[in-house]
Amino acid sequence: MxxxxxxxxxxxxxxxxxxxxxxxxxxxxxxxxxxxxxxxxxxxxxxxxxxxxxxxxxxxxxxxxxxxxxxxxxxxxxxxxxxxxxDFNGFGGGGGLGDIFEQMFGDMMGGRRGGGRARTGNDIQTHVEITLEEAFTGVKKDVKIITRVACDSCHGTGSNAGESGVETCPSCHGAGKVRAQQGFFVVERPCPTCHGAGRVVKDPCKACHGEGTVEKERTLAVQIPAGVEDGTRIRITGEGESGGQGVPAGDLYVHVSVSEHGLFQRDGANIYCRVPLRMGQAALGTEIEVPVIDGNRAKVKIPAGTQTGAHFRLRGKGFSVLRSSARGDMYIQVTVETPQHLNKRQKELLEEFEKEAGENVKGSPEHTGFFARVRDFFENKG
Known part of the structure; x- marks a missing residue:
């Protein structure tokens, strides 16, 4: 192995x-x-x-x-x-320890409370990537999967002769499982003759070799709902592998990835947008226009003296909430950008501004307070 x-x-x-x-x-x-x-x-x-x-x-x-x-x-x-x-599930149809006691006492109490777990085809998984905008609005995506489907030649019977070439399994009488006494336990196992199918094929189909299913590529349209998050797994019942004649198909699981966006960062139902401001805009105050995830625009008033790290909240402009008409909020995160590559006149103006600002301690309270604490630190050390 x-x-x-x-x-x-x-x-x-x-x-x-x-x-x-x-x-x-x-x-x-x-x-x-x-x-x-x-x-x-x-x-x-x-x-x-x-x-x-x-x-x-x-x-x-x-x-x-x-x-x-x-x-x-x-x-x-x-x-x-x-x-x-x-493995407790090795005792039977995958029901666990509780099924062991059911099997022990079921016959004594007039039969089991319910049948074993129903047989189905195998589940399959695939992956799809969507944009943040698609996650906001919801989108239908085509996904290609390679799976097992019912054989067209024998219509899923597994026999060249169709249904007439399929017989009830003589070992389990169609139950697909057999029981055996092991000490105090009554144990159920898949029938070794029909491998749990409950039927045997006399003349196997040449296309599927008696399995009733063949491998095939399929394309499915998957509806991804608005508000879906990165890493979400969507289950589509019955779109997995075919289980053969009379056996329900398994399920398809679609793993969704949401790609990163150039403007927005998402946190649950809220959206964050980082906006750089020129030094003059932050100092004097201004009004800016920002994009919204739904394709619209919104105006934000920036007050004079705004500092890096300031947040401005736009209610109801955030992301879709899954299975709801509500939306989260949008937060504008401000950073104040220091100018680069100044010309001569700009340097002169900034030098004049710095000279004036140095005498105005009220203009930069955080700067003044920090260096006051630095001065006290060194004086205490001395």
Missing amino acids: ATKIDYYEILEVTRTVSSDELKKAYRKLAMKYHPDRNPGDEAAEAKFKEINQAYDVLKDEQKRAAYDRFGHAAFENGGGGGPGGF
């Missing part, structure tokens, strides 16, 4: 990585190995699947804790590992 690669190694992070750092590492690798960027590269496609599998486990606190303690054994045979690789 091949050695399984450590999930932390796959994502190129340490075991102490924070959730934010983990997300950044995943996003970087997912973009690098995405099938759309590496058409026809099977190695990149396999790497992309490994990256998604590793991130799916490590981003979940409970799954990560189980993985840190038990490694890959925590998720073998359906998950829920225990010490030394012991």
